[in-house]
Amino acid sequence: MEKESAKLLLREYITTNSLINHSHMVAVAMQAYAQKQKKDEKSIHDWWLCGLLHDLDWEVYPDQHPIYAVEHIFPKVELSDEIKHAILAHAPDRTGIIAESEMDCYLFACDELSGFIHAVSLLRPTGYEGMKVKSVTKKLKTPNFAANVSRDDIHKGVELIGSTLADHILFLIDVFQEAKEKNLIE
Numbered sequence: 001m002e003k004e005s006a007k008l009l010l011r012e013y014i015t016t017n018s019l020i021n022h023s024h025m026v027a028v029a030m031q032a033y034a035q036k037q038k039k040d041e042k043s044i045h046d047w048w049l050c051g052l053l054h055d056l057d058w059e060v061y062p063d064q065h066p067i068y069a070v071e072h073i074f075p076k077v078e079l080s081d082e083i084k085h086a087i088l089a090h091a092p093d094r095t096g097i098i099a100e101s102e103m104d105c106y107l108f109a110c111d112e113l114s115g116f117i118h119a120v121s122l123l124r125p126t127g128y129e130g131m132k133v134k135s136v137t138k139k140l141k142t143p144n145f146a147a148n149v150s151r152d153d154i155h156k157g158v159e160l161i162g163s164t165l166a167d168h169i170l171f172l173i174d175v176f177q178e179a180k181e182k183n184l185i186e
Contacts, residue, residue, distance in 0.1 A: 001049060001077050001078045001079060003045075003048070005077070006049055006052050006053060007052070009053070009056070009073075009077065010023055010052060010053065010056065013056050013057060013059065013060055013069075013073070014055070014056065014058070014059050015059065016059060017186070019055060019058060019059055021118070021185055021186045022055065022114065022115055022118065023051070023052050023053070023054070023055055023056075024052065024179075024184060024185050025114040025115075025118060025176060025179070025185050026051035026052070026054060026055075026107070026110050026111055026114050027048045027049075027051035027052035028048075028051070028175055028176070028179040028184055028185065029051060029110040029114055029172055029175055029176075030047040030048055030050055030051035030103075030106060030107060030110055031044055031047055031048040031051070032171070032175040033047065033106050033110070033161075033171075034046075034047035034048070034106075036171075037102070046080060046082065046083055046103070047103060047106070049079065049083055050082075050083045050086050050087065050103055050107055051107065051110065053069070053074075053079070053083070053087065054066065054086075054087050054090055054107055054111065056069045056073060057069035057073065065091065065094065066087050066088060066090065066091050066094070066095065067088070067094065067095060069087065070084050070087060070088055082101060082103055083103070085097065085100075085101065085103075085104060086099075086101065086103040086104045086107045087107070089104040089107070089108060090104075090107045090108050090111050099160050104160075105157075105160035105161050106160075106161055108153070108156070108157045108160055109157030109158060109160055109161045109163075109168065110157070110172070111153075111157070112149050112150055112153045112154050112157065113154050113157065113168065113169065113172060114172065114176075115146070115149055116136070116139070116140070116146050116149045116154065117131075117136060117169070117172055117173060117176060118176075118186075119139075119145070119146040119149070120135065120136050120139050120146075121176070127177075127180060128173060128176045128177040128180050129177055129180075131173050131177070133166050133169045133170050133173070136169050136173070137165065137166070137169065140154065
């Protein structure tokens, strides 16, 4: 599936700007991690697609997310089994599928933390620019800030990718700052 087709599919199922932005954030995070690992161009594209489409059914079918997309939407488009598995594995409580592959683990690790970093950016006049790891970790300790973001999932994601929380946050801040400068995210 080409990038433009994927973006059109996203807009077909998602209308809220915040969820579209989140999808793009996870896509650029996944792409950046694939590039960091020196994946080939096809794999980099697949990681981007996985990030972009991971919440495709969340707005329209929240009670069936992400199973609905995997069973009813993705068969109509060209998505690899690896992407489908990663999308199922990013919601193990709903699907019973656990993260196994690198793609699975990185999607799980990038999803919640991307949303959280975005929430922190909204408090800052400079957004991602100049954001420090310390300010993100401090907000993580505030339970009522972005309360819907699972801190347990953030910590589990860091374990899954074999990183430290600080390194993962720093990497994503840098990715999002660059993506914002290129108008890829809000």
